Amino acid sequence: MLRRLILGAALCLSGEALAKPPAAGVFCDTYPSAPACTGRQPACTLCHTAPPQRNVFGASLEPHLAPGAARPLSDGDFSMALPAALRAVEAADADGDSASNLEEIQRGTLPADPASVPVEPGLCGTGENSQYDVCRYDPRFAYRRVLLDFCGMSPTYAQVKAFAALSEEGQRALLDSELDRCTTTEFWRGKNGQLWKLAHPKIRPVGSLKAGEDAGPIPLADYYDDYALYAYAQLDGHDAREVMTAKYFVRRQTQPTRYSPVTSLPSQFVEESRRAGNLTSSWSLISFVMFTALPRNAAAQSYRAYLGLDIAKQEGLHSVPGEPRDYDAKGVQAPACAACHATLDPLSYPFRNYNGIAGAASARYVPDRLELFFSDVAPTITQTPEAGYLFGQPVRDLMEWARVGADSDAFAISAVTDYWKLLVGHAPTAEENDEFVATWRRFKDTHGYSVQRMLHDLIRTEAYGAP
Ligand SMILES: [Ca+2]
């Protein structure tokens, strides 16, 4: 018997059958150097509008998938048949944009979207733009950009002339020292400065609920604490992962802005052993857990904000066998919901004891929280475990969730993408992919997750410094 779906709580897709969870992995085994596969996996939308509906590229694959075999295919048969089907349509042009499917896959554009086409590398003719060295890294262009992006002001004519007179080595040194100087300014690190802008979609402030400084009419939590931890983790060679893993809080002093770690704040209530950076801040618990028993929204928001994966867009799906168990009886086992909830529910279990809005127990870690406050939600609600899964890997609790997440490629990719969008002006394009991958890999493997050191790489990329 079908249980009625409770809309709003569950994340469901239309249709009966579903996208095959192994599809993204098999695709990347077939095209390991495709931009969609470098450090991540392609979203379901490569082949589907919303699973199971296929887009034009997915539909063109169907007749080549184990032709003659009975439908539906098992996951195993599907995985065996997909590489040959992909190869069979490589020369075709599913979306009619004149670029073959193979060319689009290799250059990182969408084979089912005629608006997404590979751009020819710029024609670097001379005389097109005499002011700048178009198509190649131009230190003068980068210099102007660094002052604008990090200091919020254009260089004066005298500064530009002085810069141009320097040797190549002198120009590089000045770019580095100006970057370091400008990242100490209020424009970069102060309240509502550049770093705070990067934090907005992660924190999702709501002025009417703000407590403390700039309090609103219903003061529930002070999210300036969240901005302070975020900014601290981005600055001065600190480890950017601590936005997810910090056991400390950060106090902000003004004029000039300074951020310093502290062991307690009057506005924060989760004890040290249960803290996971901004995932467990008062504001995150108040605004993302709110009144819910199983905090799926808090889990999905953390996944999106810090790991760059949006489950509602079918990104980062790692179905856990046997899930979702539907402990809170929301009907998420219906096939259209299970596609996302097999990932989302086990992602949410480690939040089970973090309380949202509940009077004196608000924004706290409460052992047996479901037993104490939510036992009437569903007969099986109290069976919800605290252990869960992230990226298909078991995690004991939210601290381990945060640790695994912070150490993942997804974290580094997401963090560097934020700066790429802010500084280059858009998400990395297929043409920029090599520089982008080199930048996030060095951020992770060489720079110890120091944003400051990563920025010195980023301002040297052609993506940033070629006019
Ligand atoms: Ca095409």
Ligand SMILES: [Ca+2]
């Ligand atoms: Ca296309």
